[in-house]
Amino acid sequence: MLCQSNDELQLLVNQAREVIHDGNVADYIPALAKAEQEKLSVALFYPDGRLYSAGDTNENFTLQSISKVLALALALIDHGEEYVFQRVGKEPTGDPFNSIAKLETNKPSKPLNPMINAGALAVTHMIKGESVEHRFERLIEFIRCLSSNETISYNEEIAKSEYDTADLNRALAFFMKQHDVITEDIEGLMDLYTKQCAIEMNCNDLARIGCVLAMDGRNPETDEQIIPVDVARICKTFMVTCGMYNASGEFAINVGIPAKSGVAGGIMGSIPKKCGIGIFGPSLDDKGNSIAGIRLLEMMSRQYSLSMF
Numbered sequence: 001m002l003c004q005s006n007d008e009l010q011l012l013v014n015q016a017r018e019v020i021h022d023g024n025v026a027d028y029i030p031a032l033a034k035a036e037q038e039k040l041s042v043a044l045f046y047p048d049g050r051l052y053s054a055g056d057t058n059e060n061f062t063l064q065s066i067s068k069v070l071a072l073a074l075a076l077i078d079h080g081e082e083y084v085f086q087r088v089g090k091e092p093t094g095d096p097f098n099s100i101a102k103l104e105t106n107k108p109s110k111p112l113n114p115m116i117n118a119g120a121l122a123v124t125h126m127i128k129g130e131s132v133e134h135r136f137e138r139l140i141e142f143i144r145c146l147s148s149n150e151t152i153s154y155n156e157e158i159a160k161s162e163y164d165t166a167d168l169n170r171a172l173a174f175f176m177k178q179h180d181v182i183t184e185d186i187e188g189l190m191d192l193y194t195k196q197c198a199i200e201m202n203c204n205d206l207a208r209i210g211c212v213l214a215m216d217g218r219n220p221e222t223d224e225q226i227i228p229v230d231v232a233r234i235c236k237t238f239m240v241t242c243g244m245y246n247a248s249g250e251f252a253i254n255v256g257i258p259a260k261s262g263v264a265g266g267i268m269g270s271i272p273k274k275c276g277i278g279i280f281g282p283s284l285d286d287k288g289n290s291i292a293g294i295r296l297l298e299m300m301s302r303q304y305s306l307s308m309f
């Protein structure tokens with residue numbers, strides 16, 4: 001049986017806190033280094049509207065790489081599968097999320113999947129709109145709709161901090177421009193991408209988004225089909241194969257659910273037909289995943305038999 005109370009979750013949060021000091025907060029984006037390492041929160045959102053949560057649940061965090069799943073959904077809605085996958089692949093890399101290595105060795109020169117930075121930049125490039133501002137407005141409206149929260153916004157300080165220091169991402173983008181995967185002005189794309197990564201919410205909002213994906217793209221409360229069924233399926237499949245960076249294989253064995261993490265410490269889980277999970281814990285392991293968040297999911301998976309496999 002799945003979790004039925006906040007108290008059950010609180011016990012798991014207390015146990016998972018034990019590993020917090022085995023990790024570190026991300027600091028390659030300077031503003032992220034200010035995060036409080038001890039924070040930890042979790043929320044579960046069920047299709048019948050129940051929400052269970054524990055820990056620092058009011059704490060806001062930026063989506064970072066979790067936004068890659070949502071940008072992919074919008075690009076697939078905008079262009080369809082064929083167009084998108086002509087420009088970005090479907091295979092895991094086994095490399096760190098910001099690696100440039102396989103961009104050069106893979107032929108034809110396109111990023112291997114939409115969950116690594118190169119692939120995400122190519123996907124964000126595909127979001128339709130009349131200007132960078134309009135494209136960002138479309139993406140954030142989409143995310144407001146998915147989370148049923150009209151107040152979702154982005155963190156300007158973190159967006160600017162990443163924009164000012166994102167030279168590795170610029171390098172990835174310029175490489176892809178040389179190979180016609182990206183055709184727009186790179187500074188505009190970096191502006192859009194860094195704002196996308198800085199979209200902010202708490203674990204309750206994230207659990208609601210996870211639940212929409214779990215319910216094949218349908219908002220269980222309003223019955224609105226926000227994401228087409230096939231697009232939701234593709235997103236969840238990438239979450240399984242590439243969602244936890246180059247720890248996705250181990251995570252599939254130890255936890256066994258579609259999940260996507262970000263370097264601010266968020267993890268979005270989506271258990272097909274059952275529920276959405278939102279986690280925030282900024283202390284990261286050496287692969288860049290929330291160390292206590294992973295521990296929490298491992299314990300939840302065992303206690304509630306969550307693995308799909």
Ligand SMILES: NC(=O)CC[C@H](N)C(=O)O
Pocket residue numbers: 063064065066097098117162169197261262263264288
């Ligand atoms: N892994 C992540 O969360 C990376 C996102 C971050 N904004 C980057 O592009 O480097």
